[in-house]
Each structure stands twice: as structure tokens, then as C-alpha cells.
Amino acid sequence: MAKAKIGGLNRGLDFLIQDNKTFENNQPEEVVNTGSIALIALDLIVPNPTQPRTDFDENAINELAESIKTLGIIQPLTLRKKDDKYEIISGERRYRASKIAGLSEVPAYITEADDSVALQMALVENIQREDLNSIEVAITYNRLIEECHLTQEELSTRLGKGRSTIANSLRLLRLPDQMQAALRNKVITEGQIRPLISLDDPDLQLDLFQKVLNYGLSARQVEMLVKDPDGYIFELEQKAQDEENGEPAAEDNQDDKKLMVKAARPKLSDEQKQLKKSFTKKFNVPVDLKLDSKGIYKLTFNLKSPEDYEKIVGILNNIQL
DSSP states (O other): OOOOBOOOOOTTOTTTSOSOOEEOOOOTTSOOOTTEEEEEEGGGEEOOTTOSOOOOOHHHHHHHHHHHHHHOOSSOEEEEEETTEEEEEEOHHHHHHHHHHTOSEEEEEEEOOOHHHHHHHHHHHHHTOSSOOHHHHHHHHHHHHHHTTOOHHHHHHHHTOOHHHHHHHHHGGGSOHHHHHHHHTTSSOHHHHGGGGGOOOHHHHHHHHHHHHHHTOOHHHHHHHHHOGGGEEEHHHHHHHHHHTTOOOOOSOHHHHTOEEEOSSOOOOHHHHHHHHHHHHHHTSOEEEEEOTTSOEEEEEOOOSHHHHHHHHHHHHTOOO
């Protein structure tokens, strides 16, 4: 039986997979030796139920299927024997694309791995991908630590990443669900949202998060906002008013046009900050309370829909003066 040395398997798996990769032209129904690469029938392959990747881009998979039709599968899947089937350790996108491309069998590297090692291999393979979103990466780090009983230092060594990188990524999982969803869906970048992690108050996090979305603030601007949330105003509001009045736009740095400038006004007291939170909870809409340099208070209801508007107007109309 002809054998040929095969290289080029996924980076990141070398610490788990021995370097004895040989190709054997076995039929799917034959017993395939571990440590070999063989053609495996697609109907014998099953996805990994603990697959770390949760989001699959259908368009990208269809594009991969077209590539497979033309060039075939360049990188074999990694499988392990599981009862009378082969379970995917890495390569589910290639598996899905191969089915779309109409293949009946695919090249696969067969390895021997228990559940713990298989999970590590699947997680490490996924973490090396460049198209994972920030939350998927953080979840994967957390699973490697929790389920594979690794410390952050051990994980850092295995992945070749700085310990601070892993620690900062894990902190994303402390964010409110709404903010995690925005990261997962790439509505906001990790650089924009990272300054908000340092805030201990979830309500304040969400309030500033909404401002970041509304004003399209850069990461540097978010840092300034977090340093003094009650002591900054948005220059954007003045810029929008100037444009509405037909005044020419300033020839400043594009980033500085949106920059928040510090206002010469007193900060809210703890009691006033608590009052703002109480209003937000009571009216169930974002409420902002500001105090300018002249001692004038400004209470703002941020109404995002006609329903919010009708609700607040109804409440205010029922107030007995």
C-alpha cells in the first residue's frame, strides 16, 4: 500500500497530535488506523456536539463549496472514531461545504482522543481562526479553562498568546447580554466596548453603550466618556445644529469633530445619580440628568419609538400639579 508523508495540518494542534501523519487509501467501510489520513464517507461523519463555534456564515460556506468543487479539499478534516461513526474534531465548515458541493467522501486525519483531549483539540483549532468574533473567542478561552482544567498561564503558553490578552478577553463575558450580542453581531468593535468593561454599574454601562452606538464614537472617545460620564457633553450636537443652520463645517481632525469636550459645570451628587437611575427604572426608558455651569438641571427622556413617546406623554399628563 503506497504511503506518502502529508504535512500542513492546522497550526495549534501540534502539541496534541503526534507527527505521524501518513495517507492510506482505505475504503470508508474498512477499519482506518489512527494516525493516518484516509478518505472517509460523509455519511459516516457526525458533527461534534460540543462544537465551540456557534455561528456559521452560510454565504462563506457556499463560497467554500464552490472552491471545493474546483480545487477539492486542500486541508483534511480531523476526526476521531466514535462508536460506528467518525466525530469531527476540526473542520466542520469543510464538512458542511463538502455536502453542498456534492462530495461523497472527504480526506480526514484520524486521531485517537478521549472526550477531554478531543475538546481541547476542537477548541484550540477554533481559536486559531481569524474570523471568530470577540465573544466566541472569550467563550472558547473560558471553556478551555473550565472544562479542560487549564490555568490562564497554561493556556497562554499553549496558545502562544499573552496572559493579559486572555484575561482581557475573558472580561468581555462580564458585560450585559445586550452588549455581548452587539459584539457577536459586529455592531460594535472590541476596541469601542473595552473601556466600558471597567465600569461596575451595569445600568451605566448600558447607558454609555447606547451613546456609543448613537454617536458612533471611536475607541478613544469612549475612553474619554468613561473617565467622566457626567462631566462631558457631545460636540456632535453643536455640529449638527451648525449644519442645520447652514454654517460651514469646521476643518478639524475628523476624529475630533465627534470628540466630547469637558464642560465647566458641577458634577451630579451621588443622590442625583441615584435619582437618574430611579427615573430610568420607573419610566422604563433611558433618562439623562445633567447640571450645567449655571446650576440649571436638564432632564432628558431618550425615546426610541412612538410607543415610548406615547407612554411618557401619558404619564406626564396624569401628573397632578
